[in-house]
Amino acid sequence: MSFFENKKLRIISLGGVEVNRNMDVYETEKDIIIVDCGIGFPSDDMPGIDVIIPDITYLKDKLNKIRGIFLTHGHQDHWGSLPYILPQLPNIPVYGTKLTLGLSKIKTDDANLKVDFREVDYKTVVRVGDFSVEFDHVNHSVPDSANLIIRTPAGTVYHGSDFKFDWTPVDGFRTEVQKIAKVGAEGVLLLLSDCLRVEKAGYTPSEMKVEETFDQEIQKCSGKFIVTVTSSSISRIQQAVNVALRYDRKIVFAGRSIEQNAEASIRLGFLKLPLNAIIRAEDINRYPKNKIMILATGAFGQDNSALDRMANGEHRTIKIEEGDFVTFSQDAIPGVENAVDDLINSLIKIGAEVFYSEILDDLHVSGHESRDGLKMMLAFVSPKYVMPIGGDLRMIKQYQKMAKTMGYEDEQIIIPHEGQILELENGKAKIVGKAEVKNIFVDGLGIGDVGNVVLRDRRTMSADGVVMVIVPMEKATGKIIGEVDIVSRGFVYMKESDELIGQAKKVVRDALAQHEGPMSDFRFFRRHITEHLEKFLFQATHRRPLILPVIVEV
């Protein structure tokens, strides 16, 4: 007898329980859909690691059940793993709204992946296998964000990814509360709800506030006005742009990711500005400095980001001088506080006037709803069960308390655990097991804004393809154990090259054997494997694919 008889639904989080790296599997007997495919960001103690990606081991023997990946919105912690995951899940369509797909496509194009993107609007219901999925527009710090109404044979689930209720959003398109209330009236079995800001009482203010703050500050600025944000914060970028236009300043996008995202958002109609307001960083000296606004990457203090290079006097064309204002329009996320502190200090040292949340209010408004707004969502949806997502354990705990104040009993509030398999059947929820979920670290694709090395990498990829080397590392000892695996895209047809791949695996094994002790230095590890494999592959094929070592903790 199959475990799915009697119309069961399973929900499994493959991303781990944390703010980032979102990826949830919805599974019935015949079908699977995946919601989001995000990256996680490493903490300070992982030098040389770019990102952490979800572990899809659970899906490996279920590939023919997967009907699609549904993306909720344009933040990388919700889609940034596509370039790593899609090569392992070929031919699976990716559904999302216009801007979400536009932003994702930048990175999948960079990785030379052909993706079956399927754009969805807010009126369409997507039916795939046992599931029907409706996109519910919500406000967040990136436009065109959605929660998902997922109807399944076991009942309806409201997947509340990152959201807030903003009655005066920058683009005028409010959270579709009427849809939420309607599905609530129909009856919802389970609500998955954002809980990131549950610790804050009240409602999150409207994004509009930030524009007023920019407007007040820019009037005091006699030099360049520099705003740093994450490159996907399109709503925030729009507000900075509005203020620049108001004071007749030209706009410079500094940093590859912000340039690319701005370009896509302008093309798709989500960022509105006259094209002649934009100038290139090279042309900055042709304008008086009080006629310049710079939108720069580096809000989290990332090494080698545009702002980091300016602070260290290493930026090719932009010099920070006395009188320049630098505004951090972003709160630091856990793990990057030290890097941000260092960056602020460096900027002050070279004469910039620096503004950040601790000294100036309303520089940043969260894209996440606070406690009373989260209560409102729970009240609208009125589910039988609720599971807080998108937060750390302490936020999950606070959400649990909040739900209890609204009359929810302990057994109605599901506490997520890494890999936990939640089963819904006959209107009841229970935990039935645990999928194995490991941390997978990736070093090398250069997420974010980095310099020439990555550009060279990208050119290499588009010409000669990519070879991913997957190396298992024992968590406790940091030692390499077990079989090395190699996956390639755009380099050789794997099926016809068993021999080549076999030899390549041996080259990697031999290279690793030369190194004793733990592999704690990921940069060294990467260089070491890359050097050996590059030499071998070039001799064998006269091609130089991009080599991407991936470490899997076991």
Ligand SMILES: [Zn+2]
């Ligand atoms: Zn988000």
